[in-house]
Amino acid sequence: MKRFFKYGANAVITILLVLGILIFAILISKEHYKRFDLTENKRFTLDDKSVSVVKNLKKDVDITVFYKGRNFKESSVNLLDQFKYYSKMLNVKYLETNRNPLAARDYGLVDPNSMVIKSGKQKEILTNIDEESFTNAVLKVTQEKQVTVGFVRGHGERGLEQKSEKDYFFAVEALKKENYKIKTVTILEDEKALDNIDILIIAGPKNPFLESEIVKLKEFVDDGKSLLLLLQPGPEYEQLGKLLEQYGIISKDYIVVDELGERSFRNPFIVAVILPMLYGQHPITTDFKLMTVYPLCRPIILSRRVAPGIRFQPIVKTAGAPTSYAKKFKEKFSKDDIDYIKGTDMPGPINIAVAGTVPTKIEKGEKGEKKDTHKENARITVFGNVNFAANQFFLSQGNKNMFMNTISWLTRQDNLIVIRKNDAKFSPLNLNKKQKRIILTTCLVMLPGLILLAGIMMLWRRK
Amino acid sequence: MNTFHIMRKELRTYFNSTIAYAFFLIFLFIVGYLFTFTIFQYSDFSQLAIRNPMMMQKLNPAQSILTPLFQLMGFLLIFLVPVLTMRIFAEEKKLGTIELLFTYPVTEMQLVIGKFLASTAILFIMFLFSFVYIILFNNVFAFKGAEVPWGIIFSGYLGIFLLSLSFMAFGMWVSSLTSDQVTSALATVGGLLLFWIIGSAQSQFTNPVLVGIVRQLSLVNHFQDFTKGIINTHHLVYFICFILFFVFLTVQVLEVRKWKG
Secondary structure (H helix, E strand, C coil): CHHHHHHHHHHHHHHHHHHHHHHHHHHHHHHCCCEEECCCCCCCCCCHHHHHHHHCCCCCEEEEEEECCHHHHHHHHHHHHHHHCCCCCEEEEEEEHHHCHHHHHHCCCCCCCEEEEEECCEEEEECCCCHHHHHHHHHHHHCCCCCEEEEECCCCCCCCCCCCCCCCHHHHHHHHHCCCEEEEECCCCCCCCCCCCCEEEEECCCCCCCHHHHHHHHHHHHCCCEEEEECCCCCCCHHHHHHHHHCCEECCCEEEEEHHHHHHHCCCCEEEECCHHHECCCHHHCCCCCCEEEECCCCCEECCCCCCCCEEEEEEECCCCCCEEEEECCCCCCCHHHCCCCCCCEECCCEEEEEEEECCCCCECCCCCECCCCCCCEEEEEECCCHHHCHHHHCCCCHHHHHHHHHHHHCCCHHHCCCCCCCCCCCCCCCCHHHHHHHHHHHHHHHHHHHHHHHHHHHHHHC | CHHHHHHHHHHHHHHHCCHHHHHHHHHHHHHHHHHHHHHHHHHHHHHHHHHCHHHHHHCCHHHHHHHHHHHHHHHHHHHHHHHHHHHHHHHHHHHCHHHHHCCCCCCHHHHHHHHHHHHHHHHHHHHHHHHHHHHHHHHHHHHCCCCCCHHHHHHHHHHHHHHHHHHHHHHHHHHHHCCCHHHHHHHHHHHHHHHHHHHHHHHHCCCHHHHHHHHHHCHHHHHHHHHHCEEEHHHHHHHHHHHHHHHHHHHHHHHHHHHHC
């Protein structure tokens, strides 16, 4: 009996010791783990923008998840655990709505499954949670000031509210999601039309600008604000051209022809930028490796003679001639018209987009002395293309990333210049009768039949 | 060497009885049925999705076909693995052959590992057979020009293999506790079901420590990531610890014989 207890106690202690070591190993691995997302689209990994937003948090963000039932809580836990991996500034609390009705009422919740994201006095409530909505909500509650984007109208620019191919509805929606305030602006509407605008976008104007409008635009740039110009082949940009010339940018009325576009889209007037080396060494395109597509491009030329302090550089360009070149624009081209003519056509590489900075005007005091206004240089980006960010092409390839990164750079939010994740890829399947028969026979007849046959043979042999 | 001999003897027993064949047949037939049904359904949904962009975003072959396939395999193994493990020690105990086994120069550890490896080999062969579905899947989608989701295939198989080894380690321990095969099988199914569904009880607890324990104990919580194409080292460590613990417990149970007298 004594022997039994001695060995018994020994065994129990050994088991408890081993259990303790294994639990310790599990707990350590819970705190210090590595996660590998092997899905083709890195579907379960936070995209660079989300990581950048939470990593750069400078103040605490309190998240309260109100839940009724398991599903909402589980999906919240799954999502928030990923974010918490990157930041200690996120404080998460889970409350069952039925057990905490007062807290839910204090937040003014309507849906019992809601996530409240709070930082300082700012608050956002989410009822449908996904990575993008959460990131944007964090961005909203932590941003000091909401950036206002003004879309100029009055010269036949692209519409913002329509979902037609040429409009900018998707681009505007993407901007709103990232907490940009959107306004449409008529430059000469009143004296202060541009006062509260941080970045001005002129998307595909067809009609000429008035000289007084150009003066206003110049003042806007001199004030250190940002400008995004999206041009297209065809219109004569007389006044606008003159403004750009002051910054060393020349935009001739040519149209770019691209062999890659011809091969990929059967349209020589679509520029497809595939090689990373065709993106410039600029913050907008650092590490940018996605393909971008630009239908109908106007070449953007950088002049060597510019005023001191003005610095522009290409961010997107085409391959060299004869793969890419530009021809004088005309409304209709026949098949023979598009061949490269040396000496007549503008040879590639051709700039599709340029970005740069312009020094702000130094204000002078009453006695003529320079006044230190602490204004940063104005940022300008000019695309010789307007269609890449229009509804038809905005979600194609890396176009959305190119547009959003340009906006982030222009608004000086360099931490948001990242690659945003695309949605999971859809692969349709249309099984024909033969394929169906093969699958059905293999799975339900051949494979089980083979095993059955092997079993019968074994029994036969034993007999 | 002893371990290897025991493994060979066990494998011979499996293949000279109907157990291995019945095990393969039931598993492959049910998984095959689900695979066929899911891929046909995916094909039908694809036709609808082409006309509906909202549906299009949700249809992805890896997520719609492979993830449920691996999840079903996991659930099915709760009922199938006990068939494999019920006889490991229970039968030997009932027939009295376990005493005979210990007259050979073999340690408890060698015996347990030998038997465990033999069952592992059976599972490995079964998963090799199931790779036919992956070949069919790849042929059908490669034909449509889609990329083969090797990542999710690899992580799914790794997850299902670790899960089945965990089931087996648990089943082997239960088998070492009894001399009745039916009791062994039923107790294993019950225990595994408990480990499977315990995660769903977490919403009933408000105490974060209890929630944490329940989440950790749930095998589903650790398995699900693998089926989605995610490999998390924490889950790997959990499964390895689970397997090691029950293998160790089995050795301890067999050693009781020595001092119980």
